[in-house]
Structure formats: structure tokens, C-alpha cells
Amino acid sequence: MEAFWLDIAQILAKAHDAVQRGVTEICMQGGLNPVAKIEGKSLPYYLRLVKVIKDEYPQLHLHAFSPQEVQFIAREDGLSYEYMISALRDAGVGSMPGTAAEVLDDAVRRVICPKKINTAIWLEIVSTAHRLGMPTTSIMLCGHIETPQQ
Numbered sequence: 001m002e003a004f005w006l007d008i009a010q011i012l013a014k015a016h017d018a019v020q021r022g023v024t025e026i027c028m029q030g031g032l033n034p035v036a037k038i039e040g041k042s043l044p045y046y047l048r049l050v051k052v053i054k055d056e057y058p059q060l061h062l063h064a065f066s067p068q069e070v071q072f073i074a075r076e077d078g079l080s081y082e083y084m085i086s087a088l089r090d091a092g093v094g095s096m097p098g099t100a101a102e103v104l105d106d107a108v109r110r111v112i113c114p115k116k117i118n119t120a121i122w123l124e125i126v127s128t129a130h131r132l133g134m135p136t137t138s139i140m141l142c143g144h145i146e147t148p149q150q
Contacts, residue, residue, distance in 0.1 A: 005033065008052055015053050015060065026053070027097055028064035032072040042073045043084065047091045054092035061094045063137070067125035068100035071117050081128045089134050096129050098138035105150040112144050 006014070011028075018026060030036075038044040050062060065073075065088055074084040085096070102112055104119045117125075126136050 003031065005030075005036075008049055011049065012052060012056060015057055019057050019060065024059070025061040025063055025094075028062060029066055029069065029097060029099065032069065034076065037076075041077045043077050043079065043087060046073065047087060050088065050091040050093055062092055063095045063097055064088070064093045066097050066099040067122045068117050070096070070125050071121055081125050082132065085125070085129050085132050085134060089132060093134070095135040095137065096126070098126065098136050101138050102141045103144070103146045103150055104140075105146065108144065108146045108150055112141075 015026060034042075036042050036045045038048070046065070050064070053060065053062065070081060070084055070088075073079070074081055077084075100113075100116050101122060102109060102116065104122065106119050109116065109118060126138075129136050
């Protein structure tokens with residue numbers, strides 16, 4: 001599947017459709033887009049996106065921006081993870097999806113997901129989120145090459 005980008009109006013239309021169907025939570029993950037910038041920075045775009053959704057549908061819980069995305073945006077903008085997560089939380093993100101975890105063993109990660117963040121970074125971002133009061137989930141994809149110990 002090829003990459004695609006939804007603009008804010010398209011995302012808002014999807015949120016509207018979801019609310020009409022009785023949805024109470026939206027999981028929002030958009031990959032790593034180096035051109036999602038306002039005045040040279042990525043974070044303002046994502047904060048605007050969250051605020052637009054929360055202004056229109058304050059009842060929606062936003063489960064958004066994985067550790068991989070937090071790392072990418074923070075790196076692109078030269079921000080700390082703490083600042084980044086706090087800004088997203090304050091804009092209306094309610095929890096962080098724990099995708100990009102796979103198996104948290106770097107020997108396995110180098111084989112099954114070599115372009116994803118390493119274990120230490122994933123744990124640092126999730127720990128930072130917890131310290132800042134943002135709940136997270138975690139998704140472990142197993143059954144590849146890992147051993148029971150891994």
C-alpha cells in the first residue's frame with residue numbers, strides 16, 4: 001500500500017462520521033511525515049490537528065501518536081520528549097498507543113523492524129508519558145524469531 005496524507009478537513013469528516021456512529025475514541029496514527037510542518041516545525045501542525053478535533057468533538061478520547069511518532073516529531077523539531085508529550089496532552093491527546101513495540105529486544109528488532117526506534121527509546125518515551133500522567137497501551141507482535149526468554 002502506498003502512503004497517503006489526509007488534510008485536517010478530511011480527518012474532521014472522518015471524526016464526524018465516527019461520532020455519528022457512536023464512537024467514543026479515535027486512534028490516530030499517521031506515520032512519519034517530514035513535510036507536516038508549519039513555519040518549519042512539525043509540532044504546531046499536530047497540535048492544531050488535535051485542537052480542531054477536540055474543539056469540534058470534546059467528548060472524543062484521542063488515543064494518538066505512538067512512541068515512534070513522538071520520537072520522529074521531537075527529533076525533527078529539536079524538542080524533548082517531555083515537552084512533546086506535555087504539549088500533545090495539553091492539546092487534548094488522552095492516551096498514547098504503544099505501537100512500535102514489537103518485541104522489546106534489540107536483537108529481534110534489528111531483524112523484524114530495523115527502521116523502528118530501539119528498545120531504550122521506546123521505553124524512555126513510554127516512561128516519560130507515564131510520568132506526565134498520560135496512559136499508554138502496548139502491542140507486542142510475537143511469533144517471529146524471538147525466543148521465549150525474549
